[in-house]
Amino acid sequence: MEIPVILYYCYPYTDQDNARYLLSAISQGLAAILALVFTITLVVSQMTRRYTAMDKIIFRPETVFLMIVFGVGVVMPLLVLKRGFWGQSVNLSIAVAVFCVFSLLPFLKGVNRVLKYEFGVNALYREIMVAIESGIEESIDTGELTEIGERAVMEAPENTVVTIIRFLSQIGKKCAEKGLGDETYWIVYKLSDIGVKSVGKGFEEASFFAVKGLKDVGVEAAKNGLKSLFEPANVAIDGLKDIGAKAAEKGLKKWDITIRAAEGLRDIGMKLEDKYLAVNGLWCLGAFVMEYLPEQCDRVIQNLKEIENEIGKDALMSWGKNCISDYPNLKSSFEEFKKRYNEG
Secondary structure, eight states, X not given: OHHHHHHXXXXXXXXXXXXXXXXXXXXXXXXXXXXXXXXXXXXXXXXXXXXXXXXXXXXXXHHHHHHHHHHXXXXXXXXXXXXXXXXXXXXXXXXXXXXXXXXXXXXXXXXXXXXXXXXXXXXXXXXXXXXXHHTOGGGOOOHHHHHHHHHHXXXXXXXXXXXXXXXXXXXXXXXXXXXXXXXXXXXXXXXXXXXXXXXXXTOHHHHHHHHHHHHHHHHHHHHHTOOSSXXXXXXXXXXXXXXXXXXXXXXXXXXXXXXHHHHHHHHHHXXXXXXXXXXXXXXXHHHHHHHHOGGGHHHHHHHHHHHHHHHOHHHHHHTTTTTTTTOGGGHHHHHHHHXXXXXX
């Protein structure tokens, strides 16, 4: 609405000869832009090699709306030329043309989102799994998929994030089964980061699947004794602790994310010779649930009891001493949780 008003006050009258040239240029220019955009979009759709590409790109509501707007922008100047409605019809045609040009930005962003999340994610997943099966470690490149996953948390709906997390989990587990330590470490590290960000966004389902993926990959890595710059199993433990603690702090209860993280710590710890990090992480989660979700304390205690049967109570108690060094505000909650554990 602002553009016609501005044009009205700045250029209330337009010479007819200039108006004819301007209207003709608007109509031809918009028609050329529409044809170019449509051609590019059609070529991109064909490059995906998917039969559903036309439905998801060309026949999206956004694309139909853009074509209607551009159609109005092309036809309106021609009608003005034919009927001779000079007045404000020229300014209105200019305003519609401006709107058409700027509407390309959200349209192209939408096309990019469809290509990236609808087709790109699936294609990358298939390529990575084929590379893993081939056994050629140098051909395995998970960087682009993990980058898309991090961006998805910020700009995509939760179901898209869930899909990417599940793909990364399957890739990580396959890498662990094949004994690929470096690739497993990278997947676990990024999966932890995506999981923490999902909790921050309130994506409970995505957070749940991140915890499940970390547990599955961590258990497989621990079972196979994978080594890397950092041991993948230990990185999975850190990720589970961070996700579980943040979920408790935000009060997320629907998917029992903190409890699932505690179970993951227990399962990975059971597979490791050195269970210190897993035990330490469980004590940390105990302090968090005592502070934010006290009704879940008994379930964390149950996981600690199972590990106690493996390592003894003395080791279990001593390994929890420094668990809240980064969270001094939880000292009283930790002491209360420890008391409750001893009474159980």
